[in-house]
Amino acid sequence: MTKADxxxxxxxxxxxxxxxxxxxxxxxxxxxxxxxxxxxxTVMGAIYAALDRLEDKRLIxxxxxxxxxxxxxxxxxxxxxxxxxxxxxxxxxxxxARVWRVIEEKR
Amino acid sequence: MTAGHxxxxxxxxxxxxxxxxxxxxxAADVEDDLIDLFELRRAARxxxxxxxxxxxxxxxxxxxxxxxxxxxxxxxxxxxxxxxVRHAVRGxxxxxxxxxxxxxxxxxxxxxxxxxxxxxxxxxxxxxPFYEPDRLVSVGEVNVRDDxxxxxxxxxxxxxxxxxERAIVFAGLxxxxxxxxxxKREGLDAPEVLRxxxxxxxxxxxxxxxxxxxxxxxxxxxxxxxxxxxxxxxxLWLRRFGGARDVVxxxxxxxxxxxxxxxxxxxxxxxxxxxxxxTDVWVPYVVSPESRIRGNxxxxxxxxxxxxxxxxxxxQAQADMDRxxxxxxxxxxxxxxxRVARVIPLVDDVSRGVRAWMLTLLVAVGLAMIVxxxxxxxxxxxxxxxxRHELAVRSALGATRLDLIRTLxxxxxxxxxxxxxxxxxxxxxxxxxxxxxxxxxVPRAAxxxxxxxxxxxxxxxxxxxGLLFGLAPILQLTRQCTRSVSSRGRGAxxxxxxxxxxGLLVVSQxxxxxxxxxxxxxxxxxxxxxTSVGLGFExxxxxxxxxxxxxxxxxxEVAVREHGDRLQRIxxxxxxxxxxxxxALVARLPLRGDxxxxxxxxxGRVLPLNSDIALNEISPDYLSVLRIPxxxxxxxxxxxxxxxxxxxxxxxAATRQYFPQHDAIGAMLELDVPRRVVGIAGSxxxxxxxxxARAQAYVxxxxxxxxxATLVIRTTPGADVLPAVGRTIWAEFPDLPIPDQFALxxxxxxxxxxxRFTMLxxxxxxxxxxxxxxxxxxxxxxxxxxxxxxxxxxxxxVGAAPASVRRMVVAQASRHVxxxxxxxxxxxxxxxxxxxxxxxxxxxxxxxxxxxxASAVVATGLAAAYVPARRAARIEPVLALRSE
Numbered sequence: 001m002t003k004a005d006x007x008x009x010x011x012x013x014x015x016x017x018x019x020x021x022x023x024x025x026x027x028x029x030x031x032x033x034x035x036x037x038x039x040x041x042t043v044m045g046a047i048y049a050a051l052d053r054l055e056d057k058r059l060i061x062x063x064x065x066x067x068x069x070x071x072x073x074x075x076x077x078x079x080x081x082x083x084x085x086x087x088x089x090x091x092x093x094x095x096x097a098r099v100w101r102v103i104e105e106k107r
Numbered sequence: 108m109t110a111g112h113x114x115x116x117x118x119x120x121x122x123x124x125x126x127x128x129x130x131x132x133x134a135a136d137v138e139d140d141l142i143d144l145f146e147l148r149r150a151a152r153x154x155x156x157x158x159x160x161x162x163x164x165x166x167x168x169x170x171x172x173x174x175x176x177x178x179x180x181x182x183x184x185x186x187x188x189x190x191x192v193r194h195a196v197r198g199x200x201x202x203x204x205x206x207x208x209x210x211x212x213x214x215x216x217x218x219x220x221x222x223x224x225x226x227x228x229x230x231x232x233x234x235x236p237f238y239e240p241d242r243l244v245s246v247g248e249v250n251v252r253d254d255x256x257x258x259x260x261x262x263x264x265x266x267x268x269x270x271x272e273r274a275i276v277f278a279g280l281x282x283x284x285x286x287x288x289x290x291k292r293e294g295l296d297a298p299e300v301l302r303x304x305x306x307x308x309x310x311x312x313x314x315x316x317x318x319x320x321x322x323x324x325x326x327x328x329x330x331x332x333x334x335x336x337x338x339x340x341x342x343l344w345l346r347r348f349g350g351a352r353d354v355v356x357x358x359x360x361x362x363x364x365x366x367x368x369x370x371x372x373x374x375x376x377x378x379x380x381x382x383x384x385x386t387d388v389w390v391p392y393v394v395s396p397e398s399r400i401r402g403n404x405x406x407x408x409x410x411x412x413x414x415x416x417x418x419x420x421x422x423q424a425q426a427d428m429d430r431x432x433x434x435x436x437x438x439x440x441x442x443x444x445x446r447v448a449r450v451i452p453l454v455d456d457v458s459r460g461v462r463a464w465m466l467t468l469l470v471a472v473g474l475a476m477i478v479x480x481x482x483x484x485x486x487x488x489x490x491x492x493x494x495r496h497e498l499a500v501r502s503a504l505g506a507t508r509l510d511l512i513r514t515l516x517x518x519x520x521x522x523x524x525x526x527x528x529x530x531x532x533x534x535x536x537x538x539x540x541x542x543x544x545x546x547x548x549v550p551r552a553a554x555x556x557x558x559x560x561x562x563x564x565x566x567x568x569x570x571x572x573g574l575l576f577g578l579a580p581i582l583q584l585t586r587q588c589t590r591s592v593s594s595r596g597r598g599a600x601x602x603x604x605x606x607x608x609x610g611l612l613v614v615s616q617x618x619x620x621x622x623x624x625x626x627x628x629x630x631x632x633x634x635x636x637x638t639s640v641g642l643g644f645e646x647x648x649x650x651x652x653x654x655x656x657x658x659x660x661x662x663x664e665v666a667v668r669e670h671g672d673r674l675q676r677i678x679x680x681x682x683x684x685x686x687x688x689x690x691a692l693v694a695r696l697p698l699r700g701d702x703x704x705x706x707x708x709x710x711g712r713v714l715p716l717n718s719d720i721a722l723n724e725i726s727p728d729y730l731s732v733l734r735i736p737x738x739x740x741x742x743x744x745x746x747x748x749x750x751x752x753x754x755x756x757x758x759x760a761a762t763r764q765y766f767p768q769h770d771a772i773g774a775m776l777e778l779d780v781p782r783r784v785v786g787i788a789g790s791x792x793x794x795x796x797x798x799x800a801r802a803q804a805y806v807x808x809x810x811x812x813x814x815x816a817t818l819v820i821r822t823t824p825g826a827d828v829l830p831a832v833g834r835t836i837w838a839e840f841p842d843l844p845i846p847d848q849f850a851l852x853x854x855x856x857x858x859x860x861x862x863r864f865t866m867l868x869x870x871x872x873x874x875x876x877x878x879x880x881x882x883x884x885x886x887x888x889x890x891x892x893x894x895x896x897x898x899x900x901x902x903x904x905v906g907a908a909p910a911s912v913r914r915m916v917v918a919q920a921s922r923h924v925x926x927x928x929x930x931x932x933x934x935x936x937x938x939x940x941x942x943x944x945x946x947x948x949x950x951x952x953x954x955x956x957x958x959x960x961a962s963a964v965v966a967t968g969l970a971a972a973y974v975p976a977r978r979a980a981r982i983e984p985v986l987a988l989r990s991e
Contacts, residue, residue, distance in 0.1 A: 027140050032147070041160065044141055045167025052171055074139050 007059075007088060013038075014050050015059060015089055018079050024065055026076040027051060051079065059085035117145045118158060121165035129168040137168055191517035198494075198518055205490050206522070208886070209483055212879055213526025213572065216479030218533025219875065221557075221565040223472040223868070225538050226545070227465045228561060229554040231458040235380055238315035239414075244424060245456035246270065246280070246411040249449045260449070260456065261407040263442075264398035269435055270411070270448070271309075276427040277413040281309035284409050288388055289656065290347075291360040291842045300844045301343065302384055305392035311338075313414045314378070318370030320344075321355040328369075328391040336391065337366035341374040343387040359388065364662075366390065380457060381551030401439045412453055424450045444717050457550050464861070464945065468868055470938075471623060475872040475879075478619045480572050482883040485612040487519060487577055489890045519577025520570070527569025531557070534565060544867065546860030609887050610923055616880040617927025617964060618934065620873070624960045625935040626942060627866075627873030632956060633947040634866040637859055643791035643800060644697065644733040646851040650822055651696050652832055655815025656840050667812045673839040674816055675809070678726060680835045681818060686826025691729035692808055692816040697793045698854040707804070708777035709765065720761055721793065721801050722778065724808040724816070730756075730788055732821050740772045740786030747807040754807065755782040760790040761802035778804060779811075795858040797947060819851070865945065877967055880927075884971040888920050892979040900984045909980035916979050920972030921965070928961055 007015075017033040018025050031047050034040060054060045061082050064075040081089075125141070126134045141164050148157035199206045234240045247260025262270075264282070271280045284305040311323040318338055328336050337359055348354045359366040366388070377385040398406070415424055428448040436443035455462065491498075498511050535557055545552045654677065656666070674692055682690045695701045704719045727743040730736075738759055747754050755776055762771040774784050790800035808816060822828050836843060892899070899912055939951035949956070 027137070028144050028147070031144065043167035044137070044144065044164040045169060048137060048168055048171075076140075077136070 007057075007092070008050075010046070011050050011054055011059075012089070012092065014047070014054065015081055015085055018060065018081050019086075019089070023080075024076065024078045025080070026065075026078055030079070054085070058082055059088060117142060117161040117165075121161045124162065125165040125168060128166060128170075130170045133168065133170055141165060141168075187513075188517075191513055192521060194514060195518040195521040199521065202490065202493075205486060208882060209486050209522055210526050210529060212479050212482055212486075212882070213523060213569070214529035214533050215875060216476045216879075217527050217530025217565055217568055217572070218537055219872065220472045220476045220568065221530060221534035221561060222537030222541055223468055224564055225534065225557055225561040226541060226555050227469050229381070229556070230549055230551050231462050231465045233551075233554065235454050235457070236375070240454060241452065242278075242415045242417070243313070243453035244413050244415060244421070244450050245453045246413055246428065246448055246450050247456070248407060248446050251445050251447055259407060260410070260459075262409045262411050262448075263407050264394050264409055265401050265442070266435070266448070267409050267411055268394065268399065270428070270431060271307075273431045273434070274413075274427055276416060276419045276424040278416045279309040279313040280411060280413040281313045282307045282392055282409040282411050283310060284392060286390070288359075288361050288366075288390070289842070289844045299347075301387040303337075303388040303390055304378070304386050306389050307392045310389070310412075313412055315414075316372070316376050319373040320352070321368070321370030323370055324389065324391050329393050331393050331395075335364055335366050336369045338370040338372060338389045339368055340372050340385065340387045341376070342385070344371045379550065381554040401442055413450075421450060421452065441716065461549055461861075464865065467942065467945070468865070471626060471869055471872045474619050474623050475876045476568070478616050478623075478876045478879050480575070481612050481616050481619075482879050482886075483523075483572065484575075484577075485609055485616075485883050486886060488609055488612070489886055491515065492890070492894075516574075516577055520573045523569045523573025523577070526572070527566055530569065531562065531565050534561070544864055546864050547857055548861065606891070609890075613880075613883055613887050613923045614927040614930060616876075616883045617924050617968065618931035620876040620880040621928055621931030621960060621964050622935040622938055623869075623876045624873040624963065625939055625956060627869040628956045628960055629939055629942060629946055629949060629951065629953070630862070630866045630869045632949045632953070633945065634859070634862045636948045637796050637862055640792070640796035642697075642796060643789050644735045646698070646733075646855050648821060648824065649732065649851040650818075650820045650828070650832075651849055651851050651854075652818040652820070652829075652836070653696075653815070654818055654836055654840070654843065656843050663814075666814045670814050671809060671812060674813060677835055677839050678818065680838075681820065681828075681832055682728075684828055684831045684835070686823050686828040688821045688823055689728055689732045690818060690820045691732045692726040692813075693729050693819055694724035694808065694811070694813060694816055696817045696819070696851070696854070697733075697791060698795055698851065698858060700794055702793065702801075705778055707765075710775055710777065710781075714765070718765070720765075720778070721803045723803060723805050724811045724813060725805050726808045726816075729805075729819065732819050733791075735791060736789040738787045738789060740784070742786055742788075743805075743807050748809040751807075751810070753780050753782040753810055754785045756786040756788050756805040757784055758788055758790045758800065758803035758805075760800045761804060762787050764802045776804070778806070782806065795855070797858075862947075877964065880964075881967045881971040884920055884923065884968050885974065887923075888916060888972045888975040889978070891919070892916060892975045895979075896982060899979050899982050900986070903982060904984035912982075913976045913980040916976035917969060917972050920968055920976075924965055924968035927968075928964065932957075 013034055014030055017030045017037075021029045021033050027044065027047050030051075031042055031044060034042055051060065051062070055062060059082055060079055062077050062079050065078040067075050121141075122134075122138070125138065129137070141161065144164065145157050145161045148160055235243060237243060245260065246262070248262045248266060249260060262282070267280075267282045274280060282305075286303045286305055288301045288303040290299045290301060306324065308324050308326040308329060311317065317323060319341075321338070324336065324338060339354075339359065344350060344354060347359075348357070354368055354371060357368050359368055372389075379385070392409075413424075415421075428450055432443060432448050451459070458465070498514075501514075502508075502511060538555060538557055542552070542555055545555065654674065656670070678690060678692050681687060695703065702721045703723075705722045707718055707720045708714060725743070727745060727747070730742050737756075740756070743754070743756065755778060757765075757771055757776075762769070765771070766774065771784050771787060776782050776784060788803075788805065791803070792798060792800050793803065794801070818832070820828065820832070902912060903909070935957070936952060943951050
C-alpha cells in the first residue's frame with residue numbers, strides 16, 4: 001500500500017456512513033450522518049474533497065440518480081461503496097478487533 | 108429557481124462565494140446539495156443558524172483537484188510555472204550552502220553596481236531639467252597649457268561682453284558669477300548669509316524658465332545704481348517671507364544695501380542643478396567700468412552659458428567662437444596668450460571635473476559584477492553537476508529535455524531575482540551611506556538616490572545574470588543527462604568539457620580580480636602619497652574665520668577707509684583671547700583656490716610677456732601662524748603700514764623664478780605699486796598637495812585698503828575660542844552674520860576627499876572581487892576533490908603520501924591562478940595606463956604594485972585551495988572505494 005492509498009480517519013468515517021445510511025445516499029446524507037453520530041458539523045467542502053479522494057482511490061463510486069421533483073428536476077449524485085471499499089473496511093475492522101482482543105486479554 | 112424561491116432561500120453572498128472559490132462547474136454540481144442542507148437546517152434550528160452554516164459550506168468548497176497519480180501533463184502554463192517555482196525553491200532550500208553563497212555573491216554585486224550606478228546616473232548621465240537641454244552649452248576660457256578637467260573655465264567680463272556682441276550662433280548668452288549676500292538682523296529674522304549669483308538679463312531666457320511671481324531680471328536692471336533688484340528662490344520665499352503672495356515689491360535687507368524683490372522662482376528651479384546649497388538670490392550683473400577695458404587686471408570670474416540657435420551644431424558654435432577669438436587676439440594679443448574659448452554641452456560642464464572619474468568607477472564596479480556573474484555560473488555548474496543523477500532519473504522517467512531546462516532555469520531565475528531583491532536592499536543602504544562620503548565638489552550630489560531608472564537597472568541586471576549564467580551550464584548538462592542515466596557511478600570526473608569550462612571561469616575570475624586590485628592599489632598608493640606631501644605650512648590646529656562684510660557701491664568708499672582699522676582692532680583683541688596662541692589676517696586663505704594673480708615687472712629687466720605672480724595681503728603674524736619659515740631678510744612688522752615704504756615678501760619659488768642670481772632682497776618690483784623686496788618666505792602649495800608651489804608675493808594688509816579678510820587663529824588644543832571670536836567680530840560689525848568658520852583642515856579634506864572616496868570604493872571593489880574569486884577557487888577545488896574521491900582513495904590505498912595528494916590539489920589550483928595572472932597582467936597594464944590622470948607620483952606600471960598584488964592574489968588562491976586539499980589528503984581509502 002503506498003502512502004497515497006492509505007485511508008484517513010475522516011475517509012473511513014465517510015465510507016462507514018455511506019454504508020450505514022439508507023439508500024439513496026448523497027453528500028448531504030453523509031454530512032448529516034456524521035453530524036448526528038459524532039456531533040461534528042463538518043463543512044461541505046471537506047466532505048466533497050474526501051469523496052473526491054475516495055473516488056480517486058476507487059473505494060466509492062458515484063452516479064447521478066433520477067431527476068427529483070423537489071429539486072426542480074435536477075439529479076442527485078448518488079454514492080455507493082465499491083467492493084474494494086467494502087473489503088478495506090472489513091480489513092480495518094478485523095485489525096481493530098485483533099488489537100482489542102489483545103488489550104482485553106491483558107486486563 | 109424562481110424569484111420566490113430565492114427570497115426565502117439562502118443568501119446570494121453564499122452563491123457568489125461558492126462560484127468564486129469552487130468555479131462555475133463545481134458550483135453547479137454541488138449547489139443543490141447545499142441548498143438541501145440549508146433547508147434541513149432551517150427546519151431544525153432556524154434561519155440564522157442555517158444561513159451561517161450555508162456561508163461556511165459555500166466558502167469551503169474548492170475546485171476538484173485530481174490527485175497526483177492522475178495528473179496529466181497539460182495543466183496550463185501557470186500551474187506548470189508555479190510547480191517549477193515550487194520545485195526550484197524546494198531544491199534551493201535543500202542546498203543551503205550553495206544558496207547562501209550564491210545569494211551573497213548576487214546581492215553584494217548587484218547592490219554595489221546599483222549603488223554606484225545611482226551615483227553616476229545622478230551626477231553624469233541624467234539630462235538637465237530644462238527645456239531642450241541639448242541646446243544648452245557652456246562657453247569657457249581655457250588655458251591650452253592646462254586643459255585638464257579640473258581647470259577653471261571661467262571667463263573674463265571683457266571677453267564675455269565681446270562674445271555676446273559678436274557671436275551669431277547663440278539664441279542667448281548669459282554670464283553667471285558667484286557672490287554672497289548677507290542679510291541684516293531684522294525683527295525675528297537672524298542675520299543670514301545667502302548664496303547669490305550675479306546674472307545677466309539673458310540668464311532666465313537661456314534656461315527657458317520664468318518666475319512664478321513677478322518678473323525676471325532685464326537689461327534695464329544692469330545699470331549701476333539701478334541694480335538693487337533681486338529674484339529670489341522658492342526656498343527663500345518660504346523661509347523668509349512665509350510664502351506671502353505680495354512679496355514682490357518688498358525689500359530684502361542686504362547688509363549694506365537692500366534689494367527690491369521683483370520675482371520669485373518656482374520650486375522646480377534650482378541652479379546650479381542639484382547643488383547641496385542652491386542659490387537663493389539672483390541679482391543683476393553690472394559690469395564695472397574697469398572690467399570693460401582691457402587693462403592689466405585679469406579677473407576670470409564668470410561662468411558663461413548659452414542656448415544654441417535651433418539647428419546649430421556644437422562644431423559650428425566652436426567655429427564661431429574660434430573666429431571671434433582670432434579677431435580679438437589680433438586686437439589685444441596679451442589677452443589671448445595660450446587662451447582659447449571652448450564650447451561644450453552644459454551637461455558636460457556640470458559633470459566635467461568628475462565625468463571620467465565616475466566612468467572609471469562604473470568600469471570598476473562592472474568588472475566586480477562580471478567576477479560575480481562568472482562565479483555564479485561556476486556555482487551553477489557545480490550544482491548542476493551534483494544534480495546530474497537526479498536529473499538523469501527524471502529524464503529516464505519521461506521528462507523531456509525542455510522539462511529539465513525549465514526546472515533548472517526556474518531555479519536560476521528564482522535565485523537571481525531573490526538576489527536582485529536583496530541587492531536592491533543593499534544598494535539602498537549603500538546609497539544612503541555613499542551620500543555622506545561623496546566629496547563636496549561632486550556636482551548634482553543632491554540628486555543621488557534610488558529611483559525608477561536605478562531600480563530597473565538592478566532588476567534587469569538580476570534577470571540577465573540569471574539567464575546568461577544559468578543557461579550555459581544548463582544546456583551543457585541536459586545534453587549529458589539525456590544521454591545517460593548511469594554516468595554517476597563510473598568514477599572519473601564529470602567529463603573534460605565541464606571541468607574545462609569551470610577552469611576557464613576560475614581563470615577569468617582571477618584575471619579580473621587581479622586587474623581590479625592593481626587599480627585599487629594604485630589609487631591607494633596615490634592617496635598615501637598625496638596626503639604625505641608637505642604643503643609648506645601647517646594646517647592642523649588652525650581656525651579660519653571669514654570676516655568679509657558685503658559692501659555695496661555706495662558704501663565702498665567708507666568701507667575702504669574704515670574696515671582696515673576695524674579689522675586691525677578685531678585682530679588685536681582676538682590675539683589676547685585665552686586659548687589663542689597666535690592670530691593673523693589674510694586676504695586669501697590657502698587651499699581655497701582663491702588666487703589673485705597680477706602681472707609684474709622688474710625695473711631695468713625684461714621679463715617674459717606673461718610674467719605674473721600670485722598676490723596675497725597678510726598681517727605681520729601670518730607667516731608665523733601658518734609656520735611658514737622666513738628664509739632670508741625679514742617678515743613684516745607693525746611699521747609696514749599705509750605711511751611706510753611699500754614692501755613685499757617673495758616666496759622661495761618666486762625668487763627662484765625671477766631672481767635666479769639670489770639678488771632679490773632689496774630689489775624693486777612693479778606690482779600694484781612699486782614695492783621693495785624685504786624678505787623671502789618658504790614656498791607653499793597654495794592650491795593643495797597636487798599642485799606645485801606657485802610664485803607668490805605677500806604684501807602688508809595695511810598697505811592694501813582691505814574691505815574684509817580672513818582671521819587665521821592658531822589655538823591651543825581643545826580650546827573653544829569661537830564664541831569669544833564671534834563677540835569680538837560683532838563688536839565691530841554688528842550686522843555681520845555668523846561667519847563661515849572652519850578649521851583649515853576642513854579645506855584640506857575637501858581637496859583630498861575625492862581621492863579618499865575613490866580609494867575607498869576601488870578598494871572595496873578590489874576586495875570584493877578577490878574574495879569572490881577566492882570563493883570560486885574554493886568551490887571548484889572542493890567539487891573536484893569530491894568528484895575524484897575514488898581516484899584519490901585508490902592513490903592513497905596504493906601508498907601515495909597524503910602530502911603528495913595535498914600538493915596535487917594545490918598544484919591544480921595554482922595552475923588556474925597562474926593562468927589567471929598571465930591573462931590579467933596585460934589587461935591591468937592597459938587599464939592602469941588610462942588611470943594615469945588620477946595617479947599621483949606613481950607610475951601606472953609600478954613593478955612593486957604589480958608584484959604585491961600578484962602575491963596577494965596567489966596567497967588568496969592557495970589559501971582557498973588549501974581546505975579542499977587537506978580534505979583530499981584525509982580521505983579514507985576504504986570508505987572511498989566502498990562508496991561505489
